[in-house]
Amino acid sequence: MRYPHAARHGRVHAMKQEVGQLAAQHPQLNSTVFYECPQDTDRLGQDYQRAGRIDAAAIREHALLADADYYLCGPVGFMQQQQRQLRGAGVEAARIHMEVFGSNAMASD
Structure with a gap:
């Protein structure tokens, strides 16, 4: 299962802990998080995987089924x-x- 998620930054990232726990428990869950405007406290590779808004290329790469x-x-x-x-x-x-x-x-x- 693929789960792309977009948020402005970490302080407004809905269901962050819940999805993180599910991804840790279920290796078939592929979660890719996009932060449009990462903040200083947001950690690339840990809190989010891509900076910027989801675009057509990202949809094809991460979510298109x-x-x-x-x-x-x-x-x-x-x-x-x-x-x-x-x-x-x-x-x-x-x-x-x-x-x-x-x-x-x-x-x-």
């Missing part, structure tokens, strides 16, 4: 970008599921 469903959650702009990239990589629209969350300030991004 022909028969998979894709679940996107986050601010609208982020999800729209990821949806476009998945569709551009050939993922059927019916396999892309989205849920908006974020602060009111982020909702207008």
Whole structure:
């Protein structure tokens, strides 16, 4: 199972401990974490594996499976970008599921 995850940085990394524990217990779980803006306290290779936003190349490398469903959650702009990239990589629209969350300030991004 592949689990790519994106966050702005470590202080807002949702479910970090839970996924880390699952990955340690289940070697078939491949977790790749992207921090858009790593902070001084974030450790490359330990807290996250890639700096920057997930892009089409990263999706193809870390997450693209022909028969998979894709679940996107986050601010609208982020999800729209990821949806476009998945569709551009050939993922059927019916396999892309989205849920908006974020602060009111982020909702207008």
